[in-house]
Amino acid sequence: MAQTTLSHIRASRRTNNIVYAVRDIVTLAQEVAKTGKEMLYLNIGDPNKFDFATPPHLIEAVLKAMRDNHNGYSPSSGIPAAVKAITAEAEAHGISNIHDVFVTSGGSEAIEICLTALVDPGDNVLIPYPGYPLYEAVLAKLEAVANPYFLDESSGWQPDVEDIRGRIDAKTRAIVLINPNNPTGVVYERETLRRLLALAAEKGLVVFADEIYDKMILDDHEHVSIASLDKEAPVVTFNGLSKGFLAPGWRIGWGVVSGNGAILKDYVAAINKILRARLCASHPMQHAIPAALRGEKAFIDQCREKLRRRRDITHEMLNSVAGISCVRPQAAFYAFARLEIKGSDEDFVKELIRETGVVAVHGSGFGEKPGTKHLRVVFLPPEDVLRKAYANLLEFVGKSRGKGSR
Numbered sequence: 001m002a003q004t005t006l007s008h009i010r011a012s013r014r015t016n017n018i019v020y021a022v023r024d025i026v027t028l029a030q031e032v033a034k035t036g037k038e039m040l041y042l043n044i045g046d047p048n049k050f051d052f053a054t055p056p057h058l059i060e061a062v063l064k065a066m067r068d069n070h071n072g073y074s075p076s077s078g079i080p081a082a083v084k085a086i087t088a089e090a091e092a093h094g095i096s097n098i099h100d101v102f103v104t105s106g107g108s109e110a111i112e113i114c115l116t117a118l119v120d121p122g123d124n125v126l127i128p129y130p131g132y133p134l135y136e137a138v139l140a141k142l143e144a145v146a147n148p149y150f151l152d153e154s155s156g157w158q159p160d161v162e163d164i165r166g167r168i169d170a171k172t173r174a175i176v177l178i179n180p181n182n183p184t185g186v187v188y189e190r191e192t193l194r195r196l197l198a199l200a201a202e203k204g205l206v207v208f209a210d211e212i213y214d215k216m217i218l219d220d221h222e223h224v225s226i227a228s229l230d231k232e233a234p235v236v237t238f239n240g241l242s243k244g245f246l247a248p249g250w251r252i253g254w255g256v257v258s259g260n261g262a263i264l265k266d267y268v269a270a271i272n273k274i275l276r277a278r279l280c281a282s283h284p285m286q287h288a289i290p291a292a293l294r295g296e297k298a299f300i301d302q303c304r305e306k307l308r309r310r311r312d313i314t315h316e317m318l319n320s321v322a323g324i325s326c327v328r329p330q331a332a333f334y335a336f337a338r339l340e341i342k343g344s345d346e347d348f349v350k351e352l353i354r355e356t357g358v359v360a361v362h363g364s365g366f367g368e369k370p371g372t373k374h375l376r377v378v379f380l381p382p383e384d385v386l387r388k389a390y391a392n393l394l395e396f397v398g399k400s401r402g403k404g405s406r
């Protein structure tokens, strides 16, 4: 190469505020693992890393699709059989007035596309604190503003509708509801959803209903799809194969747009422009969607049974010593435990990883009320691993409080 001075490659400003605590913490865990310490991972919500496996009928459907050479691009919104199955599933949840259904690379891509098609720089979107950090990362990329509302720990992490009302301004475009919630495991009550929907309608907001954990209700709580409560309200409901169908690595998700067709027309057109520009979701994997939604679902009950026991161990152990407490998760596989410590929860988690090998994620990575500190654990690991990890954690909490330094 000729003698030239190479220039530094500057990264875009829009990446400055992108944070994803769930994976960011892994870098430290990897360093600690290199020292030979036994690591106990309670940080990533991936069932397939533990004793959960993708059901065989989904795998067969994908293998058949590949053998039948469905290996080219698919229509941008997804193969018709998948779109039909998703529409039928949404209708079975009481959602009507459906204007668009599209298959994406995970629920994540549906969320990103729907935010991109909605907000301009400076617009804001109401997002739950605590909540799943992807929303904030995407909004940062779009130079839009995350407008947090706090879930209320004292009412078992239900959203506080009047508090949300006070946070809406002229630039608020949408509200994100994660129900069941990651990281708290709460399932929202029907009446709360009804009030939220009325507020969204009054203020002209789109509702983003992230229902990716709706198959994983652990007790007999009712799960209500918010879009089913009013057929005129503009709602995008997200779901996918990652959690309920135990195939997160396949990257298959979807969005369902419902509500008043006239007010949604331009928005749906904008979503479809982006869908076309990115071609399509993985084609053979889409063939698992009809198999998943129409096929046998006994495996979901088995999965919930395991999770129920793991949730009970989690809830019991995390409430067994002073300095840590936890609202009982009603769904999904996360618990968001409160810490009574002096320093930050991020420092606590880093120290926990270094000293005990237990990898959990600090509450501030999901958003939390100022002055409160938390820790999110994933209770997917088998019972013996959970017991060991919690024993280490509880001992560490005790020591930390004893030292009075945290």
Ligand SMILES: Cc1ncc(COP(=O)(O)O)c(C=O)c1O
Residues within 6 Å of the ligand: 045, 105, 106, 107, 108, 109, 132, 178, 181, 182, 210, 212, 239, 240, 241, 242, 248, 251, 252, 253
């Ligand atoms: C609330 C929530 N929404 C969306 C996603 C992303 O799901 P997917 O794997 O379908 O992209 C996750 C993943 O953990 C999640 O917890």
